[in-house]
Amino acid sequence: MKQSAVDAVIRGLKKAGVSIVCYLPDSLFKELYPALDADPDIRTIRVTNEGEGAAICGGVFLSGKRAALVMENSGLRASVEPLARMGLGAGIPVVMLMSYRGELGENNWWAIPHGITMEPILDALRIPYRVVREEDAIEQSIIDAYNWSYNAYYHSAIALGGSVVR
Amino acid sequence: MKRYDCMTRLAARLRDELVILSLGASVDEWYNAAPHMRAASLFQQQLGCVTPQAFGLAAGLPHRRIISLDTDGGMMFNLGILATLGNEQPKNLFTVVWDNECYQSIGGPPTHTAFGRVDIAAIARGAGIDHAYTARTLEEFDAHCAAGLAAEVPYLVVAKVAGTVQPDIRRKHSDGREDKYIFVRHVEATEGIVIMGPSEHN
Known part of the structure; x- marks a missing residue:
C-alpha cells in the first residue's frame, strides 16, 4: 500500500471514532499494520485468528468504544461463526476492513479461494459491503460503514482492492 | 463441587463488575445465583466468543472489573x-472456566478434559497467564475469586465442577438480542455514556 492510502485508512478510522483495532497481519496491508501500531490514538490488539478478533471487537462495542477488525479477506472465513452468532443472534456489530485477495489480476494460486468466497460469504451473512479501488473513496467508505453499523447494529465491511493495495 | 454453589460464592463478591457468560445450563444457573447481577451480565450463546468478548x-x-464465565468446551x-x-x-479481567468435562447441554458427551490429560490451567500458564489455577473445592474456588477480583494481571481459575444442573430454577425468558439491550443500557447508565443512541430523525 502507498503511504497515502495508509493515511486515508487511518483518517477514516479516526473520523469514525475508532480507538481499538484488532488485526491478524497479511501481505497486502503490510504497510498499514505498523502505522496502526505507531499511532498514539489507536490501540492495536494482535489476535491468533480473525474469529477471535471479531469477538474481541464485539466486546469493545459493548464498552462504548469503537473497534475495527483489519485482516485479509480470508479472515472472513475464519470469522463466520462468531459473526453469525453475534450479529444474527444478538445484534452486536463488527466493522471489518479487509484486503481483497483473489480478485481479477491475482497472481497467487493460493489466493484464488479468497476471491471466490468473499462476496458469497458476505451475502450469505447479509453483510453490506463496499469494494474500494480508488484511494479517494477510502476515508468516506470507512465512515459510511460505521454509520450504517451503528444504526443497523449489524456488521459491515470495506474491502480494499485494485491499485489501492497493489 | 457444584457449579451453582461456586456461582453463589462468586456472586456474593460482586457489586459493580460486568460479566460475560457462556451458553448452556450455566445461563439459567447464573440468572438465579446472581439476581443482583442480571442487568450487569451478558447472557450469550456463543461458543468460543465469551472470553474474547x-x-x-x-x-x-x-x-x-470484567468477569468472563467461560466453559471447558467454549475455551477449547x-x-x-x-x-x-x-x-x-x-489488568481488569478475571476468567472463570466451568470445567464439567462434558458438553452438558446436549446430554453430556465428554469434552477433551474428561480423559485426565488436557489441563486448561496449564495451557493458560503456557500461554503467558501466570496466574492460572485449578480449583477442586469450594474453599479453593472462593479464595481464587478473592484473588482474581483484586488482581492487576490476568487471572484464570478452572473450576472442576460436577456435570449436574441445579434443579428447579427459574428459566431466563429473554433472547440474546433482548439481553444485549439490557446489558448495553446498564453499561450506559453506570458509565454515563451513550452506546446505542438516537437516530438523526425520529
Missing part, C-alpha cells in the same frame, strides 16, 4: 485467546 469489554473499560473452541491474554496482560 470479555477481553474486548475489558480493553474498552480499563477502569472496570478458541484456545488462541489465552495467548492473546498472555501478550496483552489485561
Whole structure:
C-alpha cells in the first residue's frame, strides 16, 4: 500500500471514532499494520485468528468504544461463526476492513479461494459491503460503514482492492 | 463441587463488575445465583466468543472489573485467546472456566478434559497467564475469586465442577438480542455514556 492510502485508512478510522483495532497481519496491508501500531490514538490488539478478533471487537462495542477488525479477506472465513452468532443472534456489530485477495489480476494460486468466497460469504451473512479501488473513496467508505453499523447494529465491511493495495 | 454453589460464592463478591457468560445450563444457573447481577451480565450463546468478548469489554473499560464465565468446551473452541491474554496482560479481567468435562447441554458427551490429560490451567500458564489455577473445592474456588477480583494481571481459575444442573430454577425468558439491550443500557447508565443512541430523525 502507498503511504497515502495508509493515511486515508487511518483518517477514516479516526473520523469514525475508532480507538481499538484488532488485526491478524497479511501481505497486502503490510504497510498499514505498523502505522496502526505507531499511532498514539489507536490501540492495536494482535489476535491468533480473525474469529477471535471479531469477538474481541464485539466486546469493545459493548464498552462504548469503537473497534475495527483489519485482516485479509480470508479472515472472513475464519470469522463466520462468531459473526453469525453475534450479529444474527444478538445484534452486536463488527466493522471489518479487509484486503481483497483473489480478485481479477491475482497472481497467487493460493489466493484464488479468497476471491471466490468473499462476496458469497458476505451475502450469505447479509453483510453490506463496499469494494474500494480508488484511494479517494477510502476515508468516506470507512465512515459510511460505521454509520450504517451503528444504526443497523449489524456488521459491515470495506474491502480494499485494485491499485489501492497493489 | 457444584457449579451453582461456586456461582453463589462468586456472586456474593460482586457489586459493580460486568460479566460475560457462556451458553448452556450455566445461563439459567447464573440468572438465579446472581439476581443482583442480571442487568450487569451478558447472557450469550456463543461458543468460543465469551472470553474474547470479555477481553474486548475489558480493553474498552480499563477502569472496570470484567468477569468472563467461560466453559471447558467454549475455551477449547478458541484456545488462541489465552495467548492473546498472555501478550496483552489485561489488568481488569478475571476468567472463570466451568470445567464439567462434558458438553452438558446436549446430554453430556465428554469434552477433551474428561480423559485426565488436557489441563486448561496449564495451557493458560503456557500461554503467558501466570496466574492460572485449578480449583477442586469450594474453599479453593472462593479464595481464587478473592484473588482474581483484586488482581492487576490476568487471572484464570478452572473450576472442576460436577456435570449436574441445579434443579428447579427459574428459566431466563429473554433472547440474546433482548439481553444485549439490557446489558448495553446498564453499561450506559453506570458509565454515563451513550452506546446505542438516537437516530438523526425520529
